[in-house]
Amino acid sequence: MATTTAPTEARGRGDRWAGPGMLLPFSLFYLLFLVGPLVYTVVAGFFDTSLLTSGLGDFAGLSNYTAVLSDDEFWRTLRNTLWFTVLTTVPLVLLSLVLAILADRFVRGRWFFRFAFFAPFVLPSAVVALLFTFIYADQVGLAHEVTTWFGVDTPPSWLGDPDWAMISIAAATVWWTLGFNFVLYLAGLQDIPRSVHEAAAIDGAGPWQRIRHVVVPMLGRTTTLVTVLQVVASLKVFDQIYMLTMGGPDGSTRSSLQLIYDTGFVEGRVGYASTVSLLLFVVILLVSLVWFALVRRAEKER
Amino acid sequence: MTATATPPVTDRRAPAAAPRRRKYDAERLFNRVALGALVAFALLWLVPLVWALATSIRPAQEVITDPTSWFTAHPTLAAYEDIFAAGKLPYWYANSFITSVLTTVLTVVAASLAAFALSQTRFRARRAAFVLLLAGIMIPGQVLMIPQFLALQAAGLLNTYWGVVLPQVPNVVAVFVFKQFFDGIPRELIDAARADGASWLRTYRQIVMPLSRPVVSAVTIFVFVGVWNNFLWPLLVVTDPEMMTLPVGLTSVQDVFGVPYAQLMASAVLGAIPLVTVFLLFQRRIVEGIAGTGLK
Numbered sequence: 001m002a003t004t005t006a007p008t009e010a011r012g013r014g015d016r017w018a019g020p021g022m023l024l025p026f027s028l029f030y031l032l033f034l035v036g037p038l039v040y041t042v043v044a045g046f047f048d049t050s051l052l053t054s055g056l057g058d059f060a061g062l063s064n065y066t067a068v069l070s071d072d073e074f075w076r077t078l079r080n081t082l083w084f085t086v087l088t089t090v091p092l093v094l095l096s097l098v099l100a101i102l103a104d105r106f107v108r109g110r111w112f113f114r115f116a117f118f119a120p121f122v123l124p125s126a127v128v129a130l131l132f133t134f135i136y137a138d139q140v141g142l143a144h145e146v147t148t149w150f151g152v153d154t155p156p157s158w159l160g161d162p163d164w165a166m167i168s169i170a171a172a173t174v175w176w177t178l179g180f181n182f183v184l185y186l187a188g189l190q191d192i193p194r195s196v197h198e199a200a201a202i203d204g205a206g207p208w209q210r211i212r213h214v215v216v217p218m219l220g221r222t223t224t225l226v227t228v229l230q231v232v233a234s235l236k237v238f239d240q241i242y243m244l245t246m247g248g249p250d251g252s253t254r255s256s257l258q259l260i261y262d263t264g265f266v267e268g269r270v271g272y273a274s275t276v277s278l279l280l281f282v283v284i285l286l287v288s289l290v291w292f293a294l295v296r297r298a299e300k301e302r
Numbered sequence: 303m304t305a306t307a308t309p310p311v312t313d314r315r316a317p318a319a320a321p322r323r324r325k326y327d328a329e330r331l332f333n334r335v336a337l338g339a340l341v342a343f344a345l346l347w348l349v350p351l352v353w354a355l356a357t358s359i360r361p362a363q364e365v366i367t368d369p370t371s372w373f374t375a376h377p378t379l380a381a382y383e384d385i386f387a388a389g390k391l392p393y394w395y396a397n398s399f400i401t402s403v404l405t406t407v408l409t410v411v412a413a414s415l416a417a418f419a420l421s422q423t424r425f426r427a428r429r430a431a432f433v434l435l436l437a438g439i440m441i442p443g444q445v446l447m448i449p450q451f452l453a454l455q456a457a458g459l460l461n462t463y464w465g466v467v468l469p470q471v472p473n474v475v476a477v478f479v480f481k482q483f484f485d486g487i488p489r490e491l492i493d494a495a496r497a498d499g500a501s502w503l504r505t506y507r508q509i510v511m512p513l514s515r516p517v518v519s520a521v522t523i524f525v526f527v528g529v530w531n532n533f534l535w536p537l538l539v540v541t542d543p544e545m546m547t548l549p550v551g552l553t554s555v556q557d558v559f560g561v562p563y564a565q566l567m568a569s570a571v572l573g574a575i576p577l578v579t580v581f582l583l584f585q586r587r588i589v590e591g592i593a594g595t596g597l598k
Binding site (some may be wrong): 015016018019020021022023025026027029030032033034035036037038040041044099102103105106109111112113114115116117118119120122123124125126127129130131132133134135137140141142145175178183186187206207208232236238239243257260261264265270273274277278280281284285288289 | 328329332333336337339340343344345347348349350351353354357369370408411412413415416418419420423424425427428431435438439440441442443444445446447448449450451452453468469471472474477501502503506527530531533534538548549550552553563566567569570573574577578580581582585586588589590
């Protein structure tokens with residue numbers, strides 16, 4: 001492929017290497033910290049690798065895979081992770097859509113809404129965990145207090161009851177990250193030309209009809225993007241669970257990433273943890289591929 | 303955290319001349335309901351922040367006797383003094399700042415160079431390189447924490463700034479954001495510079511980068527916020543209290559105090575202050591930066 005443009009050829013040899021040279025620094029980081037580790041993960045899955053001994057350890061064939069796939073804990077943490085993903089994705093997509101559409105109607109107060117919804121997003125997960133440790137505290141927490149206002153005499157232990165812990169963590173996550181989706185939707189709304197609203201209004205469409213039949217459909221692409229970013233982020237949940245419940249009570253909030261962390265770093269079973277990593281990677285990859293397929297189809301329809 | 307809102311009114315998209323009176327009323331009613339719902343949610347969203355602030359300045363004894371009260375007659379900074387005494391807060395602020403700046407600078411330089419090469423120069427394996435990098439968007443970094451950790455351990459970089467920084471540099475999204483922007487730069491501009499005899503590197507430095515301020519600030523913001531708030535990675539590579547970043551350090555203080563909620567909330571406030579302040583100052587730019595990187 002000798003199709004270099006005219007001015008390039010005039011400049012001689014040094015120039016031929018300019019492109020690859022400029023690509024090099026990033027490529028080095030990319031190979032060292034993403035591709036290399038990915039290859040290692042695939043390989044270590046076939047060995048009895050341990051954190052305590054150096055090297056890969058004995059060849060183990062598919063035994064890590066059979067061990068992981070027959071381990072109830074693997075399936076339970078995967079179920080927990082999926083449950084968390086459902087609990088967060090649904091409100092985070094729908095609520096942010098509704099709030100953004102409403103906020104888009106007001107010019108003067110928009111900065112206030114943007115601040116209120118987005119400020120939590122810039123907080124470190126550690127701060128979110130500190131806040132909600134107190135909010136969900138038994139007897140003395142705000143959540144306890146507020147539920148008693150509604151006539152519930154004995155509210156559940158929000159983080160201590162296996163039935164409620166994941167829901168509580170999901171609610172805290174919705175509070176924390178809603179602003180990000182809200183801002184993506186606001187940006188999507190900016191791209192809808194004003195004339196579209198006016199035309200619909202002149203045709204006699206009320207505000208509710210305009211939202212349902214004009215605005216929401218026109219936000220389709222944003223919704224796809226928001227949903228997939230959200231699903232992928234939720235599948236990688238770790239921080240807030242680790243800090244709020246450590247995966248408890250009784251492992252009811254333990255996520256897949258925490259299983260990798262625990263088996264890999266606490267128990268030192270690198271081979272096993274690598275296998276779990278790879279399986280989680282495949283799940284996330286499938287979600288991303290479905291996204292690319294959807295986006296491509298949507299773009300063809302245009 | 304100040305909740306003094308200017309009353310949000312006026313509707314830019316209300317039809318200018320409503321055909322009928324009833325239509326106009328429906329529009330106004332809808333706006334009232336919308337505004338009410340929005341304000342209710344916004345206030346609800348501010349509750350945890352305001353409550354944390356209020357609790358952090360109450361005397362510890364008061365918090366024990368009446369934990370959910372919002373007000374105190376005797377405001378005190380005692381909880382903050384305790385946190386400063388117990389932890390190594392100045393170190394954590396400094397560490398977070400240094401690692402975030404280092405990572406951001408390295409990412410912006412490496413990613414923009416790569417994006418420029420992919421967008422403007424022509425070489426044999428360009429398309430292949432592009433596809434390979436594209437695939438990287440789908441690799442979730444956290445899933446690779448074990449081999450990344452082992453590599454840094456082997457290199458002797460645990461408990462160092464570089465150990466926190468280096469694995470966070472290959473940010474594929476940053477490359478794509480830059481490439482999108484560079485693709486939109488008029489070809490004639492670059493050809494003109496090249497015809498004048500400028501090398502590719504010089505074209506990048508003197509023509510392209512000065513044009514790219516908006517995208518540089520967008521990438522700077524999302525990389526900086528991401529690194530500043532990263533928890534899992536610094537938790538793994540840093541065990542020395544004097545090398546901890548703010549999020550990791552704050553959780554270690556929590557372990558010391560256990561229950562006293564005034565201290566807990568004081569550390570939450572201390573952890574929130576830096577980025578919330580930055581956000582207040584550059585609200586518009588940050589929001590546009592983050593929105594711009596996700597879309598388009």
